[in-house]
Amino acid sequence: MLIEFQQALADLTACPELCVRVRQEPSLLRERYELTDREWHRLVGIVQHPGMACACMVYRANRLAPFALNIPETCRALGKQLRAVVSEYWRLYPEGNVHFFVEADRFCHFLKAKLASDRSIDAEVGRVLARDAALIAIALRESQTEA
Amino acid sequence: MTLAYPAVGLLYNPATPDVIDHAPDLVEYFSVMPDRLWFDFGPKAATGRRFHRTLGAINQVRRYAEGRVLAAHALGLSLPSAMPLDEAFVEAIASMSADLGGFRWFSEHLSLFITPKGTVPNAQAGLGLPVVYDEEAFAIVSAKLHRLKQALGCPLLLENGSFFTPVPDMEMSEPAFFNRLYAEGYCGVLLDLHNLYVTWRNGGVSPDVYLEELNLDAVEEIHLAGGDDFGGFYMDSHSGAVPAPVWDYAFEYVPRFRRLRALTFEFQETYYERLGPKPIVTELERMHELAAQGSVREVADVD
Numbered sequence: 001m002l003i004e005f006q007q008a009l010a011d012l013t014a015c016p017e018l019c020v021r022v023r024q025e026p027s028l029l030r031e032r033y034e035l036t037d038r039e040w041h042r043l044v045g046i047v048q049h050p051g052m053a054c055a056c057m058v059y060r061a062n063r064l065a066p067f068a069l070n071i072p073e074t075c076r077a078l079g080k081q082l083r084a085v086v087s088e089y090w091r092l093y094p095e096g097n098v099h100f101f102v103e104a105d106r107f108c109h110f111l112k113a114k115l116a117s118d119r120s121i122d123a124e125v126g127r128v129l130a131r132d133a134a135l136i137a138i139a140l141r142e143s144q145t146e147a
Numbered sequence: 148m149t150l151a152y153p154a155v156g157l158l159y160n161p162a163t164p165d166v167i168d169h170a171p172d173l174v175e176y177f178s179v180m181p182d183r184l185w186f187d188f189g190p191k192a193a194t195g196r197r198f199h200r201t202l203g204a205i206n207q208v209r210r211y212a213e214g215r216v217l218a219a220h221a222l223g224l225s226l227p228s229a230m231p232l233d234e235a236f237v238e239a240i241a242s243m244s245a246d247l248g249g250f251r252w253f254s255e256h257l258s259l260f261i262t263p264k265g266t267v268p269n270a271q272a273g274l275g276l277p278v279v280y281d282e283e284a285f286a287i288v289s290a291k292l293h294r295l296k297q298a299l300g301c302p303l304l305l306e307n308g309s310f311f312t313p314v315p316d317m318e319m320s321e322p323a324f325f326n327r328l329y330a331e332g333y334c335g336v337l338l339d340l341h342n343l344y345v346t347w348r349n350g351g352v353s354p355d356v357y358l359e360e361l362n363l364d365a366v367e368e369i370h371l372a373g374g375d376d377f378g379g380f381y382m383d384s385h386s387g388a389v390p391a392p393v394w395d396y397a398f399e400y401v402p403r404f405r406r407l408r409a410l411t412f413e414f415q416e417t418y419y420e421r422l423g424p425k426p427i428v429t430e431l432e433r434m435h436e437l438a439a440q441g442s443v444r445e446v447a448d449v450d
Contacts, residue, residue, distance in 0.1 A: 051311030
């Protein structure tokens, strides 16, 4: 089914770990998606192509864009922890929102909750996040006004 | 005021007014992205209203469009997605077109941007994914184009994407898919020469092979842009000057595109602080040299 094929392609692009698993065990695609033989062969070919690594990289770069553009200080404060934190966020929210302020606001709420339970993140992140989150909340409110 | 096609211009972004201020005569036209002139809260918006327009930006577009050809280029319809056309999105584009005096033409992408089984209504796939070119995809895309033409009342174009992963075992090639859409009257082609270059640099089909198969009469607009090498791949980052091989293809083929409306330079505004207007003006000057080699013809008043 085309719907299943398109969703599988999007899911694979969003998840390098899934690509690795499918390369090792192509039958996994049949378990997860309702695919014709031809669609299954196409997906297996795509996931084995060297360009799939690039597609996954661009996906992550594009999903990072709302944060890099709107909460850059928080991204800087996270430093080397940014990669693990956004990966966890993307697992929780596999779909990005086209409205960058909505997406950044959602990430701020996620990170705030994470900071409350995860002591491994530098306390400075919390201070920077408070400022960034307040600015995003204002920008989000203003985006609802047609100003 | 009359203008000649092919017109030279830019894909509009927040830095475009500054470029136009530096070289007003070099920018004869621009294309706006409706998706960037509103905030889309999705069909299930908590406020009950989905699209909130950015009126300041729209008024700025209106001012800079005076005496210029205005077109539109959208990202959010994801025409190849196996899901119904986003009618609210279409109506919002039509409303914006009417508000701005009418788009001369409207273009979208022949790429998959929206996932059909997404749980967030306006979720995006994160990048343009490749399309399987077969009868089913043709039926989906052509039906949506038919509806879109009814709603917008202007010529439609579809843009070729840049892909990192070719789809194996397709029923038809991308140029063949475009040729059929054009032959059956659904749309023309917005040929992004940099996207062709990106696809080739990352192991895809050569631009020569692609252009050999494409019906050159279908091409009504070309996109030019620059990119970057990153992680062993070449990216369509719109980061600066057009690479020499892309210019070579442009100068070879533009004289053969008999129905060309526009030459469009794309740059990403986040690079503008570093670039400044000068390198963009240089590209626009070269695009005018290129346009002079095209099938130049006058078009009706634009005021």
